[in-house]
Amino acid sequence: MNKMKTILQTIDLKMIYQIGKIPVNALRGVNLTVNEGEFVAIMGPSGCGKSTMLHILGGMLKPSSGSVLIDGQDLSKMSDSSRTELRRQKIGFVFQKFNLFPTLTAEGNIRLAERIRANGNHKNEGERRTEILRLLNLEGRLNHKPLELSGGEQQRVAIARALVGHPAIVLADEPTGNLDSENSQVVLKMLQELNKKFGQTIIMITHSPEAAGITQRIVQMRDGQIVK
Amino acid sequence: MDSLVMANLSQRPVRTIISAVGVALGIVLVILMVGLSHGMLQEQGRRNSNVGAEILFTRPNNYGPGTSSVLSLPVQYAPEISKVSGVQAVSPIGQYLKPSNQSFGMEMVEGVDIESYQKVTNLSISEGKNLTTDDEVIIDPVYSRDKKVKVGDSIDLFGHKFYVSGIYQPEIGARMKIKLSMMQNLLGSKDRCSFVFVKCKPKYSQEQVAENILTALPDNKVLFTREIQELYEKGLPVVNVFVKAVVVVSIIISVLVIMLAMYTTIIERTREIGVLKSLGASKQFIVFEIEKEALLISVLGTLLGYLVAITGRWLIIKNTSLIIELEPKWLFYAALVGILSGLLGALYPALRVANQDPVKALSYE
Numbered sequence: 001m002n003k004m005k006t007i008l009q010t011i012d013l014k015m016i017y018q019i020g021k022i023p024v025n026a027l028r029g030v031n032l033t034v035n036e037g038e039f040v041a042i043m044g045p046s047g048c049g050k051s052t053m054l055h056i057l058g059g060m061l062k063p064s065s066g067s068v069l070i071d072g073q074d075l076s077k078m079s080d081s082s083r084t085e086l087r088r089q090k091i092g093f094v095f096q097k098f099n100l101f102p103t104l105t106a107e108g109n110i111r112l113a114e115r116i117r118a119n120g121n122h123k124n125e126g127e128r129r130t131e132i133l134r135l136l137n138l139e140g141r142l143n144h145k146p147l148e149l150s151g152g153e154q155q156r157v158a159i160a161r162a163l164v165g166h167p168a169i170v171l172a173d174e175p176t177g178n179l180d181s182e183n184s185q186v187v188l189k190m191l192q193e194l195n196k197k198f199g200q201t202i203i204m205i206t207h208s209p210e211a212a213g214i215t216q217r218i219v220q221m222r223d224g225q226i227v228k
Numbered sequence: 229m230d231s232l233v234m235a236n237l238s239q240r241p242v243r244t245i246i247s248a249v250g251v252a253l254g255i256v257l258v259i260l261m262v263g264l265s266h267g268m269l270q271e272q273g274r275r276n277s278n279v280g281a282e283i284l285f286t287r288p289n290n291y292g293p294g295t296s297s298v299l300s301l302p303v304q305y306a307p308e309i310s311k312v313s314g315v316q317a318v319s320p321i322g323q324y325l326k327p328s329n330q331s332f333g334m335e336m337v338e339g340v341d342i343e344s345y346q347k348v349t350n351l352s353i354s355e356g357k358n359l360t361t362d363d364e365v366i367i368d369p370v371y372s373r374d375k376k377v378k379v380g381d382s383i384d385l386f387g388h389k390f391y392v393s394g395i396y397q398p399e400i401g402a403r404m405k406i407k408l409s410m411m412q413n414l415l416g417s418k419d420r421c422s423f424v425f426v427k428c429k430p431k432y433s434q435e436q437v438a439e440n441i442l443t444a445l446p447d448n449k450v451l452f453t454r455e456i457q458e459l460y461e462k463g464l465p466v467v468n469v470f471v472k473a474v475v476v477v478s479i480i481i482s483v484l485v486i487m488l489a490m491y492t493t494i495i496e497r498t499r500e501i502g503v504l505k506s507l508g509a510s511k512q513f514i515v516f517e518i519e520k521e522a523l524l525i526s527v528l529g530t531l532l533g534y535l536v537a538i539t540g541r542w543l544i545i546k547n548t549s550l551i552i553e554l555e556p557k558w559l560f561y562a563a564l565v566g567i568l569s570g571l572l573g574a575l576y577p578a579l580r581v582a583n584q585d586p587v588k589a590l591s592y593e
């Protein structure tokens with residue numbers, strides 16, 4: 001490996017939700033550094049702040065305090081629209097519930113993402129798309145709508161969509177949480193391959209030790225903090 | 229296909245059709261109501277310019293024949309006008325616009341003093357007898373044909389039975405004429421009329437006579453009958469206000485229909501908006517996608533509206549005595565109304581969801 005480059009860094013990240021008058025401390029000072037090309041698993045009990053952290057890393061939420069550096073840019077100081085722009089260029093989200101557009105085919109879902117990510121500039125994504133689709137073994141399923149696909153296939157389409165436009169980081173929130181063990185294994189295998197073949201940086205929340213086992217590093221969270 | 233717009237429209241055909249119908253409603257309203265008011269005006273104008281009299285004398289706030297349904301001008305003006313130099317004959321006319329007995333629309337009735345009326349116009353009786361008693365009415369051939377009314381038949385006017393004594397020619401003013409004195413009695417407007425027709429002596433110019441009249445009777449208004457047609461075509465203030473009101477109502481209908489349609493489907497799609505945001509879609513992108521959908525519905529509605537308006541116009545003209553002008557200019561305006569209000573209606577829901585918190589949107593069930 002050549003010299004490690006830091007792709008993501010959080011410094012004393014805190015998030016306090018306000019439920020009426022009651023403050024909920026979801027993150028209590030998180031310091032996390034992820035290098036380019038790493039595959040990191042985030043584990044921890046329900047409610048310990050994993051999703052909150054992932055949303056902040058992807059610019060979907062503004063932290064209460066602390067900073068988040070993505071590729072050197074400080075997200076926590078940005079306006080809502082700049083965070084959206086950074087997300088468009090650098091972040092690919094994968095969700096537990098797949099979140100495909102039900103009215104579009106698999107291909108439509110991927111092309112819509114291409115349209116958003118291209119933002120008016122015409123980039124030819126054809127070659128990369130073919131490669132990804134081959135890796136995800138989706139070539140035969142492109143003309144099907146989400147409801148005609150199995151859960152595993154839907155999640156693979158969602159991964160293909162997240163990869164559109166070369167995101168620097170893929171953020172996955174329990175990507176196998178809705179899959180049976182067989183499909184889970186297929187999806188995990190593919191994430192692992194993406195990481196190995198393309199050097200894709202992936203941060204994945206998971207409850208399953210098996211899933212965490214395929215990653216290079218496991219980060220444990222408790223009560224809004226990283227414990228290990 | 230990566231278009232959420234097309235997918236959404238075809239996924240929910242009933243919503244798409246209902247929204248388009250809402251827009252179409254506005255389009256039909258504009259085309260038919262504007263066409264109707266303009267058509268009636270032009271017809272009125274044509275019929276009023278057919279008179280032999282050159283000048284119409286009225287009150288300053290009266291814009292011309294057919295625009296007021298009250299008798300407001302004292303008939304005492306008539307003898308005064310006849311004393312003015314250059315005036316050959318005068319005749320007071322009462323006009324009254326009433327809802328039609330048989331079909332949708334308005335009908336005009338005139339009260340005339342038949343002896344003087346025939347001196348200022350070239351009206352003649354082509355069938356039957358002239359107006360002699362209070363219970364008689366004369367009609368023109370068009371009315372006779374359209375309403376299938378013959379000499380000797382009766383017509384109900386102001387709750388009174390009138391018998392058709394004769395049919396007159398050419399088409400002048402209202403299609404039904406009764407005696408002015410009778411109209412005054414029935415409307416409770418003793419000694420009043422709507423305007424006075426003035427016929428000029430040969431060799432006197434109309435302008436000169438008009439000036440003489442206004443000198444003798446200042447603070448009144450004279451119109452040249454040769455200009456009445458043009459006046460009508462330009463549109464009368466009353467009618468222009470009406471047209472504006474129709475346009476505003478249509479815009480409101482279309483805006484509300486689109487707003488409601490977009491609002492409900494966008495709420496249903498809150499989660500999708502969250503996903504778009506997670507992919508990095510900007511607010512502009514989201515607003516634009518929603519506006520595209522609204523635009524498509526509006527265009528669909530506009531086309532549907534054209535179809536209904538044109539068919540409707542054909543049916544109305546075929547079955548009633550109404551005249552509806554189909555003006556290209558107004559077809560264009562109607563489309564503009566439909567499309568702009570579609571875009572406007574979608575704007576609020578679009579802005580609202582575009583500004584939504586993406587995490588909350590994603591957890592929407």
Ligand SMILES: Nc1ncnc2c1ncn2[C@@H]1O[C@H](COP(=O)(O)OP(=O)(O)O)[C@@H](O)[C@H]1O
Nearest residue numbers: 017019024026045046047048049050051052053
């Ligand atoms: N929108 C919100 N408003 C208020 N509290 C929230 C909100 N989202 C999460 N929380 C609270 O923050 C804490 C962390 O939640 P979350 O990040 O979803 O945890 P995890 O993903 O680890 O289960 C929990 O106590 C949760 O109830």
Ligand SMILES: [Mg+2]
Nearest residue numbers: 050051052173
């Ligand atoms: Mg969670």
